[in-house]
Every structure is written in C-alpha cells, then in structure tokens.
Amino acid sequence: MEPTKVQSEGGLNVTLTIRLLMHGKEVGSIIGKKGETVKKMREESGARINISEGNCPERIVTITGPTDTIFKAFAMIAYKFEEDIINSMSNSPATSKPPVTLRLVVPASQCGSLIGKGGSKIKEMRESTGAQVQVAGDMLPNSTERAVTISGTPEAIIQCVKQICVVMLESPPKGATIPYRPKPASTPVIFSGGQAYTIQGQYAIPHPDQLTKLHQLAMQQTPFTPLGQTTPAFPGLDTSPPASTHELTIPNDLIGCIxxxxxxxxxxxxxxxGAQIKIANAMEGSSERQITITGTPANISLAQYLINARLTSEVTGMGTL
Structure with missing residues (x-):
C-alpha cells in the first residue's frame, strides 16, 4: 500500500472499535448455524467481532481491529444483510428492494463532528457515498451514546463507514463515555398454584426458570393465605368463592410506580x-396511601403479587417488570 493512499484515507492502519446495535434476528443471521458465519467473518476480515450476551431484543456487536480489517468485516455484514433481504423478498410480492440498514452506536461527544457545522459533514457523506445517514437526536437510554443509522446499498454503506471512521479517528471522544447496554426483554411473570407463568400476548406460558430471587422476595411479602374462604351458610346457593377484601398501605413516594x-x-x-383495586386519596398529614383489593382469593393473591413485584423492581432498581 503506497504511502499516499494511507495519507488520503486519514492514516488508516490505526486500531479502532466500532459498535453496532442489532436486533436479535440480525444477530442470528451474523452468527449463523453453530456460529459458522461469524467464525468465517472473523477469519476472513482479521477483525475481532464480539457479540453481547443476554436474551435482549437488541444486542451490541463490537468490531475491533486495524481499520482495513474493520472495513472487510463491515462489507461482509452488509452483504449478508443484503442476502437476507433478497431471500425474504423471494416469497413476498414487493418489487423494490429495501436498502440494507446498519445502526452504529457512537459516543455523543463525537456526533457533532459527524454532523459538521450546520450539517455540512453529514450532507457531504450522503452526497459522496449515496447512503442515507441519520444521527439520533436523543442519547440511548442510560448512556452517553447515540445511534447513527446508515442505509443504502452494501457498497454505499462501506464507503460511508470509511468516512465515519476517519471522522472518529480525527475527533476522539471527549470525557468519559457511558456505553449503551440493551435491557433484557422483560416479560411479566405470574404465579398460580405455585407455578410461575410468563405472559406472552394473550396466553400464560409456564415460566422456565421458576422462582428467581426477585419473585421470591415478592412472594415473601405476599403470604399466600386464601382469604375469606368460608363455606356459604346455605350450601348450594352460592357456588362461586365469596369475594373478599384485602387492604394494603403503600408509602406515598412509591404509589406512582404502581x-x-x-x-x-x-x-x-x-x-x-381480575381483582378490583381502589386507591384512596392522600390523607392530610399521612405519608401513606390505602389500597383496597376486592375479588376472589386467587385474584387478590395475584394482585398483591403484581403490586409487590412493582415495588420490588422500583426499590431494587431492576427497571419495569
């Protein structure tokens, strides 16, 4: 590689790390059967390709290496996504081929340089590569990073990534970057008869990993004593279990999360x-609110469990259950 080439592309053989945000389906396509696709990408590009763990709807794919290896890895990813689009089109009536789309995760402190004064840099990138480039206005949750979406033909995307790399090398991030970490997919969990179920759409499906710590905590707060299960005075007249009432008091500052x-x-x-739940208005001088739950013992147990789970997740900072 003659020196002028290195100069013109911004001192290229520097080690760089690019982070991509992908949906689970895209990640599956890159990993391939038994990890064959990602193995081939690593071998052929020479770049390190790491995929974040976790059953999240979104995953982070990190590509690290000298810039030329990064471009090779990007080219392979872009062509793989194009192949997926073509395959999905073969059984759909759509005639125009949708563009390939990649989402980079870039420290917010570098986004200004990518956009340029009055949007000049991003405009130049769009015009010179033919790719669509968009920088998100907001930072990704709990991070100081923004999503940069690039879409177009694989060739346009590769040219665009090269230009972005040059900008990132010329304007390193300022200050500490808090990386974006996708949150795990949270599905609500319900207990019935000692068995845990997750809610998927309209159905309750037995939950695989039974009681996790959080749920045990919530369960300890909810004694599963059947309330008001008294036999009716006149057997045969009342076949449904009697509705009973249970009262809870919740601190004012936590009522919002419920x-x-x-x-x-x-x-x-x-x-x-399936229970009726009434929340009393705040009483003057009281730091607590009264919650009245009415329904069958099973409804009440479930409502109590769900309320406790909300409180536990709020207090332990586990996000929404």
Whole structure:
C-alpha cells in the first residue's frame, strides 16, 4: 500500500472499535448455524467481532481491529444483510428492494463532528457515498451514546463507514463515555398454584426458570393465605368463592410506580389479576396511601403479587417488570 493512499484515507492502519446495535434476528443471521458465519467473518476480515450476551431484543456487536480489517468485516455484514433481504423478498410480492440498514452506536461527544457545522459533514457523506445517514437526536437510554443509522446499498454503506471512521479517528471522544447496554426483554411473570407463568400476548406460558430471587422476595411479602374462604351458610346457593377484601398501605413516594403514567400500570394489574383495586386519596398529614383489593382469593393473591413485584423492581432498581 503506497504511502499516499494511507495519507488520503486519514492514516488508516490505526486500531479502532466500532459498535453496532442489532436486533436479535440480525444477530442470528451474523452468527449463523453453530456460529459458522461469524467464525468465517472473523477469519476472513482479521477483525475481532464480539457479540453481547443476554436474551435482549437488541444486542451490541463490537468490531475491533486495524481499520482495513474493520472495513472487510463491515462489507461482509452488509452483504449478508443484503442476502437476507433478497431471500425474504423471494416469497413476498414487493418489487423494490429495501436498502440494507446498519445502526452504529457512537459516543455523543463525537456526533457533532459527524454532523459538521450546520450539517455540512453529514450532507457531504450522503452526497459522496449515496447512503442515507441519520444521527439520533436523543442519547440511548442510560448512556452517553447515540445511534447513527446508515442505509443504502452494501457498497454505499462501506464507503460511508470509511468516512465515519476517519471522522472518529480525527475527533476522539471527549470525557468519559457511558456505553449503551440493551435491557433484557422483560416479560411479566405470574404465579398460580405455585407455578410461575410468563405472559406472552394473550396466553400464560409456564415460566422456565421458576422462582428467581426477585419473585421470591415478592412472594415473601405476599403470604399466600386464601382469604375469606368460608363455606356459604346455605350450601348450594352460592357456588362461586365469596369475594373478599384485602387492604394494603403503600408509602406515598412509591404509589406512582404502581399507578403508572395516566394509570397504565394499575389498569394492567387490574386486568391481569381480575381483582378490583381502589386507591384512596392522600390523607392530610399521612405519608401513606390505602389500597383496597376486592375479588376472589386467587385474584387478590395475584394482585398483591403484581403490586409487590412493582415495588420490588422500583426499590431494587431492576427497571419495569
């Protein structure tokens, strides 16, 4: 490689790390059967390709190496995605081929340089490569990184990534970067008769890993004593279990996580448990609110469990359950 070439592309053989954000399906396509595809990409490009762990709907793919190996890895990923698009089109009536789309995760402190004064740099990239480039206005949750979406033909994407790499090398990130970590997919868990179920769509499916720590904690707070199960005075007259009532007091500062925005959470709990739940208005001088749950013992147990799970997740910072 003659020296002028190195100069013109911004001192290329520097080790760089590029992070990509992908959906589970895209990650599956890159890993391939028994990891064969990613193995081939690593061998042929010479770049290190790491894929974040976890059953998240989104995963981070990190590509590290001298810039020329990164471009090879990117080319292989872009062509693989194009192949997936062509395969998915063979059984669909669509005639125009959708573009390949990749999402980079870039420290926010470098995004200004990518956009350029008054958007000049990003405009130049779009025009010179033919790729669409968009920098997200907001940072990704709990991080100081932004998503940069590139779409177009694989060739346009490769040219665009080269230009982005040059900018990133010329303007290193300022200050500490808090990397974006995708959150695990959270599916609500319900208990019934000692068995854990996850809710998927309209159905409750037995939950594989039974009681996790969090749920045990919530369970300890919810004694599963059937409430008000008394036999009716006149057997045969009342066949349904009698509705009973249970009262809870919740600190004022935690009531918000149970009610949710515009009552979304409390409505969810009502629907899932089938119990009636009334939250008393705040009493003057009291730091607690009264919650009254009415329904069958099973409904009440479930409502209590769901409320406790919300509280536990709020207090332990586990995010929303």
């Amino acid at each position: 009610i949710g925005r515009q009552g979304t959470k409390i409505n969810e709990i009502r629907q899932m448990s």
